[in-house]
Amino acid sequence: MLELILDLFWPTDSGKLGERILRRASRDQISAESWRRGAIKQVLNQSGWLSDEVIAAGQLRQGTAPSLVAMVTGLALIQMLRPRRSRSLPTQFVLAITADRILAFKASGGGDSESNYEVWIKPGVRGTWPSELVRLVDLPEGFKSKGGVLDLAGERVPVARVNLNGDPSTDELIEALSS
Secondary structure (H helix, E strand, C coil): CHHHHHHHHCCCCCCCHHHHHHHHHCCCCEEEECCCCCHHHHHHHHHCCCCCCCCEEEEEEECCCCCHHHHHHCHHHHHHHCCCCCCCCCCEEEEEECCCEEEEEEEEEECCCHHHCEEEEEEEEEEEEEHHHEEEECCCCHHHCCEEEEEECCEEEEEEECCCCCCHHHHHHHHHHHC
C-alpha cells in the first residue's frame, strides 16, 4: 500500500504503471494522470476492456465552457447543475477513438493543479458510434479550445473540457475529432 501511495504522489515512470492500472481496474474503475500525453488511451489499452486499440482518448463534459464572468459571478456553477442535454452521453465522459469506432465511458476527475489532475473511468461503454459519423466542430481556438459542439451522427451536443487548464490527452482527442 505504501508503494502505491508513494507512486501516486511521486510517480517515477519505473515500469510499474501497468501494475497500478491492473490494481485500479479491479476496483471498478481505472485512473489516468491526464496531464501526461497519451495517458488516458494508455490506461484504456492496458485495462483489457476493449478488443481494439485506442488511438486517442480524452475527457469532456456536456455543456458550454464557462466564461470568466460566469466563473466570477457563480453562474458557471448553475450551468453545471442544469440537467443533461443529451441522453446519448453521461454528464462527464471519456471519448476513446479506435480504428473504426468512437466509444464513450462515464468518467469523473479531480486534482489541485494541471499537473496533478487525475481522471477516473468507469467500466462499460455508455455509447458507441462509427468514427466517420462523429466530429467536433465550432472550435474557436482549434484543439486548444475550451469547448465546442460534438456532432454524434447528427445529434449536436455542446461539450467542454473538464480540466479547463487543458491536458495533452484531451488535446490529442480534440485534434483527432476536429480534422
